[in-house]
Amino acid sequence: MSTWQLARRCARMNPSIIREILKLTERSGVLSMAGGVPSADTFPVTAIAAACDKVLTEAPREALQYAASEGYMPLREWVAAQLQRTQSMAVKPEQVLITTGSQQGLDLVGKALIDAGTPVAVESPTYLGALQAFAPYEPAFAALDGDDDGPLPEAMRALPSSAPGTRFAYLLPNFQNPTGLVLPRVRREALVHAARAAAVPLVEDNPYGDLWFDEPTPPALASWWPEGVVYLGSFSKVLTPGFRLGYVVAPAELGPKLLQAKQASDLHTPIFNQRVVYEVIRNGFLDQHVPTIRARYRAQRDAMEAALRRHMPVGTAWRTPRGGMFFWLRLPEGLDAMPLLERAVAAGVAFVPGAPFFARPPDPRALRLSFVTLSPEQIERGIALLGGVLHEAVGAVAAS
Amino acid sequence: MSTWQLARRCARMNPSIIREILKLTERSGVLSMAGGVPSADTFPVTAIAAACDKVLTEAPREALQYAASEGYMPLREWVAAQLQRTQSMAVKPEQVLITTGSQQGLDLVGKALIDAGTPVAVESPTYLGALQAFAPYEPAFAALDGDDDGPLPEAMRALPSSAPGTRFAYLLPNFQNPTGLVLPRVRREALVHAARAAAVPLVEDNPYGDLWFDEPTPPALASWWPEGVVYLGSFSKVLTPGFRLGYVVAPAELGPKLLQAKQASDLHTPIFNQRVVYEVIRNGFLDQHVPTIRARYRAQRDAMEAALRRHMPVGTAWRTPRGGMFFWLRLPEGLDAMPLLERAVAAGVAFVPGAPFFARPPDPRALRLSFVTLSPEQIERGIALLGGVLHEAVGAVAAS
Numbered sequence: 157m158s159t160w161q162l163a164r165r166c167a168r169m170n171p172s173i174i175r176e177i178l179k180l181t182e183r184s185g186v187l188s189m190a191g192g193v194p195s196a197d198t199f200p201v202t203a204i205a206a207a208c209d210k211v212l213t214e215a216p217r218e219a220l221q222y223a224a225s226e227g228y229m230p231l232r233e234w235v236a237a238q239l240q241r242t243q244s245m246a247v248k249p250e251q252v253l254i255t256t257g258s259q260q261g262l263d264l265v266g267k268a269l270i271d272a273g274t275p276v277a278v279e280s281p282t283y284l285g286a287l288q289a290f291a292p293y294e295p296a297f298a299a300l301d302g303d304d305d306g307p308l309p310e311a312m313r314a315l316p317s318s319a320p321g322t323r324f325a326y327l328l329p330n331f332q333n334p335t336g337l338v339l340p341r342v343r344r345e346a347l348v349h350a351a352r353a354a355a356v357p358l359v360e361d362n363p364y365g366d367l368w369f370d371e372p373t374p375p376a377l378a379s380w381w382p383e384g385v386v387y388l389g390s391f392s393k394v395l396t397p398g399f400r401l402g403y404v405v406a407p408a409e410l411g412p413k414l415l416q417a418k419q420a421s422d423l424h425t426p427i428f429n430q431r432v433v434y435e436v437i438r439n440g441f442l443d444q445h446v447p448t449i450r451a452r453y454r455a456q457r458d459a460m461e462a463a464l465r466r467h468m469p470v471g472t473a474w475r476t477p478r479g480g481m482f483f484w485l486r487l488p489e490g491l492d493a494m495p496l497l498e499r500a501v502a503a504g505v506a507f508v509p510g511a512p513f514f515a516r517p518p519d520p521r522a523l524r525l526s527f528v529t530l531s532p533e534q535i536e537r538g539i540a541l542l543g544g545v546l547h548e549a550v551g552a553v554a555a556s
Numbered sequence: 557m558s559t560w561q562l563a564r565r566c567a568r569m570n571p572s573i574i575r576e577i578l579k580l581t582e583r584s585g586v587l588s589m590a591g592g593v594p595s596a597d598t599f600p601v602t603a604i605a606a607a608c609d610k611v612l613t614e615a616p617r618e619a620l621q622y623a624a625s626e627g628y629m630p631l632r633e634w635v636a637a638q639l640q641r642t643q644s645m646a647v648k649p650e651q652v653l654i655t656t657g658s659q660q661g662l663d664l665v666g667k668a669l670i671d672a673g674t675p676v677a678v679e680s681p682t683y684l685g686a687l688q689a690f691a692p693y694e695p696a697f698a699a700l701d702g703d704d705d706g707p708l709p710e711a712m713r714a715l716p717s718s719a720p721g722t723r724f725a726y727l728l729p730n731f732q733n734p735t736g737l738v739l740p741r742v743r744r745e746a747l748v749h750a751a752r753a754a755a756v757p758l759v760e761d762n763p764y765g766d767l768w769f770d771e772p773t774p775p776a777l778a779s780w781w782p783e784g785v786v787y788l789g790s791f792s793k794v795l796t797p798g799f800r801l802g803y804v805v806a807p808a809e810l811g812p813k814l815l816q817a818k819q820a821s822d823l824h825t826p827i828f829n830q831r832v833v834y835e836v837i838r839n840g841f842l843d844q845h846v847p848t849i850r851a852r853y854r855a856q857r858d859a860m861e862a863a864l865r866r867h868m869p870v871g872t873a874w875r876t877p878r879g880g881m882f883f884w885l886r887l888p889e890g891l892d893a894m895p896l897l898e899r900a901v902a903a904g905v906a907f908v909p910g911a912p913f914f915a916r917p918p919d920p921r922a923l924r925l926s927f928v929t930l931s932p933e934q935i936e937r938g939i940a941l942l943g944g945v946l947h948e949a950v951g952a953v954a955a956s
Contacts, residue, residue, distance in 0.1 A: 161669070161721075163669055163671045163723075165671075166668055208608040212605045257823055263821045267563070271563045285823065289821070355559055400656070409560055413566050421659070422656045422657050422659050423800075426799055428798045429828070
């Protein structure tokens with residue numbers, strides 16, 4: 157007999173399939189396109205080291221002490237100003253809650269808004285980490301139908317009848333994980349209009365928005381409906397994920413409950429980390445730094461695009477991402493990405509099968525490739541290896 | 557009409573009364589004994605600065621990248637060895653989960669173990685932050701009767717009938733917040749025995765255990781019942797709370813669910829912070845450092861003890877804490893700490909009323925005083941001011 161009785165919600169909590177896959181792919185020699193991590197070459201080590209030193213010299217007692225749950229006010233002010241500038245959002249610093257990574261923002265949103273059995277609308281596929289953050293609060297996931305421009309406004313408008321009582325719709329408008337797609341401006345406006353009409357508030361997650369290659373992304377959904385959107389941002393992709401710094405911008409109505417959830421969860425985000433990051437970015441550092449990340453990732457995207465054209469079997473489909481970190485492939489008919497992973501790893505290359513990202517029956521032909529952690533030469537070699545595995549599999553399907 | 561519908565659990569989430577009180581007491585000139593924070597004079601700034609530099613020089617790519625949800629393995633190994641040494645616990649590094657402060661450990665425990673309506677047994681008074689961490693999971697708090705040696709074993713043994721289905725009992729055996737009391741060794745053994753008999757597992761929280769003044773604390777409850785106790789520890793009181801580093805040691809049975817809850821909550825604890833702290837402590841730093849904190853706090857404890865004897869009105873009761881950070885006072889009959897706070901602040905001194913710490917009808921005469929953030933001279937002055945306010949209040953009671 158066990159002493160411990162688990163909460164019912166534990167049945168909804170499972171080992172991350174992707175983390176299991178990543179373990180498999182960490183074998184040395186494997187060219188991994190499986191990770192969802194930024195390139196370590198983009199971390200501004202010197203600037204961070206200087207900022208650590210400055211903070212510990214100028215404000216050691218404050219940087220090492222307990223701090224406010226809301227976050228470090230100068231950083232909150234910076235976020236508010238930045239969102240005005242890049243996302244056309246009118247945000248007061250008081251609306252900004254600094255979180256321990258953007259993932260915590262998802263957990264806090266789930267804690268404050270989801271009751272067991274209530275619907276939460278998601279794209280399908282969507283960010284696996286969001287499904288994992290929401291799942292312990294036992295929602296009923298409702299998948300929004302979509303096309304290449306994102307979720308369909310009519311699917312949003314239908315939620316009151318298709319999923320009555322939907323607490324919110326979770327959307328990633330920019331270079332979505334895993335698909336890499338961007339919602340065009342007209343689709344954004346139509347979706348916000350539909351969500352308002354359906355009285356379904358939105359949770360807008362934007363970890364990749366700054367990583368555009370050709371042109372800035374359209375304004376945030378929150379810019380059109382400030383009181384109906386919770387907006388999540390992150391420093392993980394433009395500075396460092398190792399500091400775990402993200403933020404939530406909440407309508408005034410919701411702010412206090414997210415703050416109380418934050419207090420209950422970890423009292424506050426490490427104040428040392430907040431002060432160091434503020435010290436790094438306060439004088440426009442990101443205006444110089446982010447373009448270097450864009451240029452690097454764009455070249456890697458180009459390398460992967462070229463390699464895919466060279467090596468993928470006929471019938472493989474993708475849309476070229478215009479930013480972010482991922483290609484999303486659909487394999488030729490008859491193939492199943494999951495069992496192919498093991499063969500790919502044996503051949504020396506790794507990807508993430510698409511299945512875990514779906515809130516509804518998955519597309520077994522889908523897979524995700526990250527282009528940001530390998531050099532253009534490694535990308536060419538890796539995609540060639542993957543092409544070999546796929547050509548062989550296509551041959552087997554044809555022969556069967 | 558509001559767009560947002562809050563989860564039912566939000567009714568259980570409230571602004572922290574203590575944080576509101578702390579705002580009141582932050583007025584300059586007020587001698588505050590209200591905070592629950594360590595002395596900033598104890599932060600090893602030089603060692604932390606050197607460690608930041610070392611980590612960013614030797615392993616910048618790893619320290620700034622995403623990392624394992626379990627935590628940094630060398631730090632987990634250190635924790636396991638340390639608990640063996642100081643708590644008589646046999647712990648495998650694999651059982652150690654690094655958390656974003658010990659507060660997160662409480663949240664994860666709540667997430668994994670509490671269903672709405674299920675009882676959770678607590679001391680009364682107990683750590684307010686634990687009540688806040690557990691509350692969103694909607695437990696029914698069951699207060700354990702106790703005496704000056706801690707909760708009564710018979711109260712533990714009675715749980716199956718007094719609070720059937722109790723998921724766990726939450727205990728702070730060392731220099732409890734807020735009472736400052738230590739469970740004697742015999743009480744520990746009796747409580748573990750009773751908990752086993754009642755099949756009620758324990759959550760043991762030990763943020764203050766290293767801060768003993770006269771003699772080390774008895775072994776951890778977990779040392780007698782490894783498979784029935786989740787143990788929580790922290791670096792906040794011996795190094796710095798600003799890094800938000802704590803840990804949970806879980807029985808093998810429970811580990812995977814706490815890990816999945818951790819992944820869902822914030823992916824992982826900042827790896828930079830973990831590596832820096834490991835760098836600081838790896839070569840025995842705490843063996844030199846913690847005794848300096850003990851000596852400092854002991855002198856402050858002595859100063860407050862002397863000042864209390866000098867200035868408290870007859871009928872004020874306390875037990876001298878033998879470690880930790882707090883005195884817990886019971887005011888003379890007829891006094892109520894809550895309304896007295898405003899008069900104390902007006903007089904230039906602040907404390908925390910005891911009421912918020914109770915899971916059942918509070919003792920209005922209780923209040924908590926921290927002795928660690930003021931100098932002995934400030935303590936004398938502050939307690940003298942408090943004595944003035946109390947003498948006046950006692951006089952008013954006598955005259956009425």
